Amino acid sequence: MDIKSLAQLYKNELLNNVVPFWENHSKDEEFGGYFTCLDREGKVFDTDKFIWLQGREVWMFSTLFNKVEQKQQWLDMALHGAKFLQKYGHDGNLNWYFSLTKEGQPLVQPYNIFSDCFATMAFGQLYKATGNEEYGQIAKNTFENILKRSDNPKGKYNKLVPGTRPLKGFSLPMILCNLSLEIEHLLPEQLVDETIKKVLHEVMEVFYQPDSGLILENVKPDGSFSDSFEGRLLNPGHAIEAMWFIMDLSVRLQRPELAQKAVEIVLRTLEYGWDKEFDGIFYFLDIKGNPPQQLEWDQKLWWVHIETLISLIKGYALTKNEKCLTWFEKVHDYTWSHFADPEHGEWFGYLNRRGEVLLPLKGGKWKGCFHVPRGLYQVWKTLETLK
Secondary structure, three states, X not given: OOHHHHHHHHHHHHHHHHHHHHHHHOXXXXXXXXXXXXXXXXXXXXXXXEHHHHHHHHHHHHHHHHHOOOOHHHHHHHHHHHHHHHHHXXXXXXXXXXXXXXXXXXXXXXXXXXXXXXXXXXXXXXXXXHOOHHHHHHHHHHHHHHHHHOOOOOHHXXXXXXXXXXXXXXXXXXXXXXXHHHXXXXXXXXXXXXXXXXXXXXXXXXXXXXXXXXXXXXXXXXOOOOOOOOOOEEOHHHXXXXXXXXXXXXXXXOOHHHHHHHHHHHHHHHHHHEOOXXXXXXXXXXXXXXXXXXXXXXXXXXXXXXXXXXXXXXXXHHHOOHHXXXXXXXXXXXXXXXXXXOXXXXXXXXXXXXOOEEEOOOXXXXXXXXXXXXXXXXXXXXXXXXX
């Protein structure tokens, strides 16, 4: 495996195939914001706008401007989405809706805290690009809202009966590992340190199960196991993605043992989550080997594989564990041969268990301008450090 040409492959795919796809097809010139429901060729097949995907795209173009090259067209693209988000994306108190019509009318209430997380990332990164204090304030205030809501993220929109089977989810502490580093330039040092300490404990000690070496999606409030559909649920992609956030924290905190532990978890999750018959990583599994409740459990998803590539190459860069490199080659080969679309740019998102394209879309309600470009960027930059 030639590191130099591999780095070039990821860089080229990012800058010449993936980013232009979103530049050319997603911008809504009439009403602002972005279209994300794009077919294989980039034609819009639905005009609803999902706030977390709007935020992710603002973040992505701001990041490209800040970290790759200060291209005015990338900054303009980010500002285009930010203007729409500022005007229509929230209820006036920075509670961010889930979805809007193309014109900006709210469709789904602000029940989903991940809309807020990606709005925070978007405006935090855009503040870096522009120095505009208003953007910084939006990011800061939204982050404070997230911390206030963290014990009951859905708030009044929670449909569960309180008290019967209280569970807490992995998703929020996982994303806060990344978010706290993303906007630490805007926050008091003490708040960043406290947040990092708390989420590190949650991810690496509460949701991580030492007996199996795996990470659960949901646990009881005291951290114990719940023998229920939700309590037995494994999402291999989530666990693996979280581990590169932990690796970034290990560098930030100068704690190499954290990276070692993260690598162990990645490798263990891959061994458990890899489809031995058809290759690729399962979407959902049950920790006891029972049938999962998610009917899409055996699909192969773009983000799962891309996030795995990031974790494996960062894991190798930080620990020099050869198993990371072996797995990287295996996952790289599967990912590039199944998800990449050299004909029309961008990548497919959804494959069936056998690895055949299930939906030829390039973007939709859940897939936007985020995992593919962020992953290509992260792998490219990490490979460059290995030269």
